[in-house]
Amino acid sequence: MALSSRSTATSQSGNQYFEDLRKVAGSGVVHAFDAGSEKGSTTNIGRVLGEGGRVTVVLKPDMTTCGEEDPGNAEVLLTNAGTVHTERPSAGYGTFGAVFFPFFELGLTEGWFKGHPYEVVEGGLGGLQKALGRLSYILGDGKNSRVSSETDLLWAL
Structure with a gap:
């Protein structure tokens, strides 16, 4: 389920779009990875996450070109190469890197994950x-x- 642009959200009437997504997803969606982290994506994800939701972003709100994001009650975590590969990564970042990058490599090797065409x-x-x-x-x-x-x-x- 992709929530990367405000235009998608506004194509339906008001908050109905997010209400429909919450109905489909239920209240169990509490984790999200926002690979865009701007143009309203973090705000949109925050509107769908259930109670205690956490969203990890690749850009902090002050790094974006389009101003602040409002994730609602969701906790926002920054995850990017800089946070994973520092000398002393914060708790969880080293583990994330140790699991994610070999998994990413496996997907590329086996062909079930492909890079964007260019x-x-x-x-x-x-x-x-x-x-x-x-x-x-x-x-x-x-x-x-x-x-x-x-x-x-x-x-x-």
């Missing part, structure tokens, strides 16, 4: 204009929240 545009920085032009063409009016093509991430080497 296209390599050659030419180093000289290829950047071509890559951005192609991305602009794919996005069209710039209002799409998801690119519909199979390959929607461009990078210049």
Whole structure:
């Protein structure tokens, strides 16, 4: 269940979207990983989590470009490479890294987890204009929240 944008939430009437999600999920959803951590995602997740909910984010609210997030009563934890691989990680972070990263590697190796599709545009920085032009063409009016093509991430080497 993805709650990554306010536009999804506002496409239904008011709070009905979140009420429907809580009905489907029940009160047992108390843990969430917010891989975006901005544009309302933490706020939206907090509105669905049950009592005592915890959400781990990759960006603290003051690191985001879109202002503060309101997770409601949910506890917010920061988890990223910096928190896992420090000399003295806080309780649980070292364990998280020890479990998550080998599991991530296993998924890639066995093929049940795949990276996001991408296209390599050659030419180093000289290829950047071509890559951005192609991305602009794919996005069209710039209002799409998801690119519909199979390959929607461009990078210049």
